[in-house]
Amino acid sequence: MKAVHFGAGNIGRGFVGLLLHQGGYELVFSDVAAPLVDAINTVDRYTVHEVGEGGRDTVVTGFRALNSAEHPDAVIEEIAGANVVTTAVGPTVLKFVAPLIMSGLALRDPSSPPLQIMACENAINATDLLRDEIKAQAGEAWDALAGRAVFANTAVDRIVPAQPEGAGVDVTVEPFFEWAIERPPFGDDPPTIPGAHFVDDLAPYIERKLFTVNTGHATTAYFGAQAGIDTIAAALSDPAIAARVSAALEETSALLAVKHDLDPTSLADYRATILRRFRNAALPDTVWRVGRQPLRKLSRHERFVGPAAEAAERGLAVDALVAAMGAALAFDDTEDAQSVDLQRMLREQDAASVTAAVTGLEPQHPLFAKVEAVVAARQAELGVAG
Ligand SMILES: NC(=O)c1ccc[n+]([C@@H]2O[C@H](COP(=O)([O-])OP(=O)(O)OC[C@H]3O[C@@H](n4cnc5c(N)ncnc54)[C@H](O)[C@@H]3O)[C@@H](O)[C@H]2O)c1
Ligand SMILES: O=P(O)(O)OC[C@@H](O)[C@@H](O)[C@H](O)[C@H](O)CO
CATH class of the missing domain: 3.40.50.720 (NAD(P)-binding Rossmann-like Domain)
Incomplete structure (x- = not known):
C-alpha cells in the first residue's frame, strides 16, 4: 500500500x-x-x-x-x-x-x-x-x-x-x-x-475543533503578541489573557451546543483539555506561528468570523470573539505577508471597507457593526482616520 x-x-x-x-x-x-x-x-x-x-x-x-x-x-x-x-x-x-x-x-x-x-x-x-x-x-x-x-x-x-x-x-x-x-x-x-x-457526519467534529482549538489558540496568540509575549504557554499563564481566551471559547461552545446539539458538560471538558494542551511548557510553540496569516484567520468561514457570525444571527453573545478579532488586527509581524497586508489595509482604507474586505460580512449582518467598531478602534490607535 x-x-x-x-x-x-x-x-x-x-x-x-x-x-x-x-x-x-x-x-x-x-x-x-x-x-x-x-x-x-x-x-x-x-x-x-x-x-x-x-x-x-x-x-x-x-x-x-x-x-x-x-x-x-x-x-x-x-x-x-x-x-x-x-x-x-x-x-x-x-x-x-x-x-x-x-x-x-x-x-x-x-x-x-x-x-x-x-x-x-x-x-x-x-x-x-x-x-x-x-x-x-x-x-x-x-x-x-x-x-x-x-x-x-x-x-x-x-x-x-x-x-x-x-x-x-x-x-x-x-x-x-x-x-x-x-x-x-x-x-x-x-x-x-x-x-x-x-x-x-464530520461537521460537528471539524467545527468543534476549528472553533475551539483554533479559536482558542489564535485568541491566545493575538493577545499574547499584543502583550509582547513570545510563546503560547507563557501567554496563557497571564491571567488576563487566560480570561479572554476562556470567554471567547464559552461563546463558541454556546454556539456549538445549540447548532450541533453537543452536551455543554462535554464541551466544558473539551475546553479544559485544550487549555491544558496550550499550557504544555515543554512545547516550544510561538504566538507568531499560531497567529500566522491573520487575513485567512479573520476570513468569513474561519475560526473567528465563522462562529461569531452564526452566534450573532442566533442572538448569542459575541463580545469576547469580537475583542479577540480586535487583538488580531494588532498582529504586526513584518515576516508574515498577510500581517503586512492587514496593517497596510488598516492605514489606507476606512473602517467599513476594511471590515467588509477582511471578514466578507455584508454591512447589514448583525456582526458587522461590532467588528467595524474594533477596526475603527485599531485605526485610532494607529493614528489613522477610520
Ligand atoms: N502544525 C500544526 O499544529 C497543525 C495541526 C493541524 C493542522 N495543521 C494544518 O496543516 C497544514 C500545514 O501546516 P504545518 O504547520 O505543517 O505547516 P508547515 O509550513 O510546517 O508545512 C507545510 C509544508 O507544505 C510545503 N508546501 C508548500 N507548498 C507546497 C506545494 N505546492 N506542494 C507541496 N508542498 C508544499 C511547505 O514547503 C512545507 O514543508 C495547514 O493547513 C495547517 O493549518 C497544522
Ligand atoms: O495552522 P493554522 O495557521 O491554521 O493555525 C495555527 C494553529 O492554531 C494550528 O496549527 C494548531 O496547532 C493545530 O490546528 C492543532 O491541531
Whole structure:
C-alpha cells in the first residue's frame, strides 16, 4: 500500500506521515522545499518526539521524498499507483497541488480501486475545496476522472510547533492527537489509519475543533503578541489573557451546543483539555506561528468570523470573539505577508471597507457593526482616520 503526502512540514511529518506509516503505507512525501526534500532523502528513519506529560518517541521508516516543483512527473506517476493521497500544505496551497493529482488520476488504471484523497488542513471541508479545484482544472475531462477517486473531509488535531534550526527531519510534537475522517465516501473500504476515527457526519467534529482549538489558540496568540509575549504557554499563564481566551471559547461552545446539539458538560471538558494542551511548557510553540496569516484567520468561514457570525444571527453573545478579532488586527509581524497586508489595509482604507474586505460580512449582518467598531478602534490607535 502506498500513500503520497503533499507537505512534509510540521504536521506532515509529525502526524499524518506518522499515522500513515503506522497503518502500513509506504510513504512518499512531496514538497517544494528543496533542502527539506534533500534532508528527508538522506535519512532512512526519523523520530517523532512527544513532549509533555505521557510523551514518548516513535520512529518512522519506509519513506522517501520528491520535489514536486522540480520533478512533477515523478509525483504524478506515484499518485497514479497510490492507494491514498493526503495533503498538509495549507488551505491556500491546495490549488497548486490539484493539477498533479488531476494528472495522476488521468494516468491511473481505471480498473484500480479509487484513490482515497484526504486534505488534512485547518479549514471546513478542505477536501471538498481540493476536489473542486481538481474538477475546475480538469474541465470536460472530469467526467472520466471522477470515478477514479473518493474524497473524504477530515479534522486533524495535534499541535506541532515550528521546528528549531538544525533539528533535521525529527519532529517535536505534543502527545495528544485526534483525526476524524468522513466514513461514507469510502463505502466498505476505509483506509487503514490506526488511531483515526471514521464518522458519518464530520461537521460537528471539524467545527468543534476549528472553533475551539483554533479559536482558542489564535485568541491566545493575538493577545499574547499584543502583550509582547513570545510563546503560547507563557501567554496563557497571564491571567488576563487566560480570561479572554476562556470567554471567547464559552461563546463558541454556546454556539456549538445549540447548532450541533453537543452536551455543554462535554464541551466544558473539551475546553479544559485544550487549555491544558496550550499550557504544555515543554512545547516550544510561538504566538507568531499560531497567529500566522491573520487575513485567512479573520476570513468569513474561519475560526473567528465563522462562529461569531452564526452566534450573532442566533442572538448569542459575541463580545469576547469580537475583542479577540480586535487583538488580531494588532498582529504586526513584518515576516508574515498577510500581517503586512492587514496593517497596510488598516492605514489606507476606512473602517467599513476594511471590515467588509477582511471578514466578507455584508454591512447589514448583525456582526458587522461590532467588528467595524474594533477596526475603527485599531485605526485610532494607529493614528489613522477610520
Ligand atoms: N502544525 C500544526 O499544529 C497543525 C495541526 C493541524 C493542522 N495543521 C494544518 O496543516 C497544514 C500545514 O501546516 P504545518 O504547520 O505543517 O505547516 P508547515 O509550513 O510546517 O508545512 C507545510 C509544508 O507544505 C510545503 N508546501 C508548500 N507548498 C507546497 C506545494 N505546492 N506542494 C507541496 N508542498 C508544499 C511547505 O514547503 C512545507 O514543508 C495547514 O493547513 C495547517 O493549518 C497544522
Ligand atoms: O495552522 P493554522 O495557521 O491554521 O493555525 C495555527 C494553529 O492554531 C494550528 O496549527 C494548531 O496547532 C493545530 O490546528 C492543532 O491541531
